[in-house]
Amino acid sequence: MRQIGRFYLIAILLFLYTPIAVMMAMGFNESPLYELPFTFSTRWYEALLSNQPLLRAGANSIIIALITAVIATTLGTMASVALSRRTFRGKSLLQVLLLPPIAIPWLITGTAMLIFFYWSGIGRGMHALLIGHVALAIPYVVLVVGTGFKTVRADLEEAAMSLGSTPVHAFFSVTLPLLYPSILGAALFAFAVSLDQFVISYFLATPGYTTLPVQIYSAIRKGFTPEINAISTLLLLGSMAAILIFARFAKPGDTRDKR
Amino acid sequence: MTNVKVKSVAKTYGPIPVLTDISTEFPEGSFTSLLGPSGSGKTTLLRIIAGFIKPDEGVIMIGNNDVTNVPVWGRNIGMMFQSYALFPHMTIAQNVAFGLERRGIKGEAAHKEVDRALEMVRLWGFGDRTPKQLSGGQQQRVALARAIVIKPSVLLLDEPLSALDRRLRQEMQVELLRIQRESGLTTIFVTHDQEEALTLSDKVAILDRGRIVQIGDPETVYEKPLTRFAAEFLGDSNFLSGKVENGAVRLSNGTVVRSDSALPGNGADVTLAIRPEKMSLATADSQPNRLSARITTVIYAGPVLSYILETPDGLPLKLFAQNRDGRVLREGETVSLSWSPEHTIAVAN
Ligand SMILES: Nc1ncnc2c1ncn2[C@@H]1O[C@H](COP(=O)(O)OP(=O)(O)OP(=O)(O)O)[C@@H](O)[C@H]1O
Ligand SMILES: [Mg+2]
Numbered sequence: 001m002r003q004i005g006r007f008y009l010i011a012i013l014l015f016l017y018t019p020i021a022v023m024m025a026m027g028f029n030e031s032p033l034y035e036l037p038f039t040f041s042t043r044w045y046e047a048l049l050s051n052q053p054l055l056r057a058g059a060n061s062i063i064i065a066l067i068t069a070v071i072a073t074t075l076g077t078m079a080s081v082a083l084s085r086r087t088f089r090g091k092s093l094l095q096v097l098l099l100p101p102i103a104i105p106w107l108i109t110g111t112a113m114l115i116f117f118y119w120s121g122i123g124r125g126m127h128a129l130l131i132g133h134v135a136l137a138i139p140y141v142v143l144v145v146g147t148g149f150k151t152v153r154a155d156l157e158e159a160a161m162s163l164g165s166t167p168v169h170a171f172f173s174v175t176l177p178l179l180y181p182s183i184l185g186a187a188l189f190a191f192a193v194s195l196d197q198f199v200i201s202y203f204l205a206t207p208g209y210t211t212l213p214v215q216i217y218s219a220i221r222k223g224f225t226p227e228i229n230a231i232s233t234l235l236l237l238g239s240m241a242a243i244l245i246f247a248r249f250a251k252p253g254d255t256r257d258k259r
Numbered sequence: 260m261t262n263v264k265v266k267s268v269a270k271t272y273g274p275i276p277v278l279t280d281i282s283t284e285f286p287e288g289s290f291t292s293l294l295g296p297s298g299s300g301k302t303t304l305l306r307i308i309a310g311f312i313k314p315d316e317g318v319i320m321i322g323n324n325d326v327t328n329v330p331v332w333g334r335n336i337g338m339m340f341q342s343y344a345l346f347p348h349m350t351i352a353q354n355v356a357f358g359l360e361r362r363g364i365k366g367e368a369a370h371k372e373v374d375r376a377l378e379m380v381r382l383w384g385f386g387d388r389t390p391k392q393l394s395g396g397q398q399q400r401v402a403l404a405r406a407i408v409i410k411p412s413v414l415l416l417d418e419p420l421s422a423l424d425r426r427l428r429q430e431m432q433v434e435l436l437r438i439q440r441e442s443g444l445t446t447i448f449v450t451h452d453q454e455e456a457l458t459l460s461d462k463v464a465i466l467d468r469g470r471i472v473q474i475g476d477p478e479t480v481y482e483k484p485l486t487r488f489a490a491e492f493l494g495d496s497n498f499l500s501g502k503v504e505n506g507a508v509r510l511s512n513g514t515v516v517r518s519d520s521a522l523p524g525n526g527a528d529v530t531l532a533i534r535p536e537k538m539s540l541a542t543a544d545s546q547p548n549r550l551s552a553r554i555t556t557v558i559y560a561g562p563v564l565s566y567i568l569e570t571p572d573g574l575p576l577k578l579f580a581q582n583r584d585g586r587v588l589r590e591g592e593t594v595s596l597s598w599s600p601e602h603t604i605a606v607a608n
Contacts, residue, residue, distance in 0.1 A: 153344065160357065164335075
């Protein structure tokens, strides 16, 4: 049984990481056509440095993802607080409505957004991308932070209030520190959702303002060069670093309760 | 260290009245238990006094201040929760210092107070640990230290010991009483453990469906229950019903029972309560009140014997006897019971 389990795990890791490893390696291969034998070279990284559109799209992607993470995490956390700790009219409806967007195919959401943004005069471009990404990321944040809330007992805030804390102080001194790993996880989620986002970005980007996935897509259509491997590698390393930092602080899968 | 007054407090949730016209006083330095079955409104009353719930009607006074419209954080209360509610991300010392900090007491002064409070609950030297490193009983002591270190006007406890096992619970009862006496804090303690209420309290308030049906010292409440509910909820009781006849009570089977309680006029219906341990097996020098009954069940519990009996007309009775001579009666035997008029209490239905 254990043997099978181990084999299974190794197979999964292999299927996940082999393509990525190949891609990273090819970024350092001399040949533009992925020919072997492998000859180490940094020429694609040098080429990348002078590929302004790709670099700009990469920077855009990161900036959008960062802003999305900040805004979506703040708004989503606030929504979570309301959903977990307060009672108000229409709460259950809101709770139900927040989740389907996760399951709705992005193509449909994207089309809807494009139509709505066009119709309402919001148009396309950076602001439209931001609005779209934030809207997309909020349900994930509410889900992650809401789950975190379940591990923080409500009577902790009450205890703080009995000791003289206002509700705001109780939230910031007790609930927030305990919720912090969930919030960090949610922010990472929001960041990833935005960074990954292709369909909606494709609809909302303008020729002058694109994100990396959109730029890569149009570059591939013109002809693939290993520069794309290079920037993908850089992006990947960045994401991995972020996730490792998160894992270091939040210990996902840690089941200690916070009572 | 102040008295607490509750005046005409009422609370409803939707159509359901949870508390109805509660008026009572908790004297300075007293230990009062709120005792009642589940859903009787104990927690609601405690949380209204704490300020977590606003009453629909009525006034809460702490000392000479009307605090009805003061939120929890302005009331200076000490509260202990069933689940301890220690802050898991803080050390024990930080937990205890939390309320002090809110009152602007910091640094060396706070340090001293924290040490004193931890010493009081016998946890001196545990300050640097985290709540997770303590046992349930120890955590509950920290919660107590955290609540009393701020010198609250009143200490409110909602079943704080119910999560502890029996031995630890008894140990904590003793601790709690000692600390309450030492600190002189006006204390209100919610429980549905009647023994706990009797042993700890100066006063016991019995709640039934949102009303305080009786409040008094444990002895009075136990010996002189005012209502059938109080007689039944606190301890065990036998109930006899009949009609008043010439200053005594005639039961439906014709037996006449005397009571020292004030009885209503001739012909009125009345219910009498008699504690099972106040009844004894009749001997030559027995009490004037007598009934004969057949033993249906014998419960042998070592020092105490419980007999469940039935009178010929089908009335169930209970009798607790000290196991003094080692003689245990058998099921099916018919015996004569006797008890004194003093222990025959007329109760409201
Ligand atoms: N927020 C609320 N909304 C609606 N009904 C409530 C609410 N809080 C309490 N109740 C009702 O009020 C009644 C009294 O509740 P309360 O918690 O005060 O009882 P309790 O005496 O503390 O019971 P227990 O011994 O089970 O703790 C119950 O019937 C309960 O269902
Ligand atoms: Mg309760």
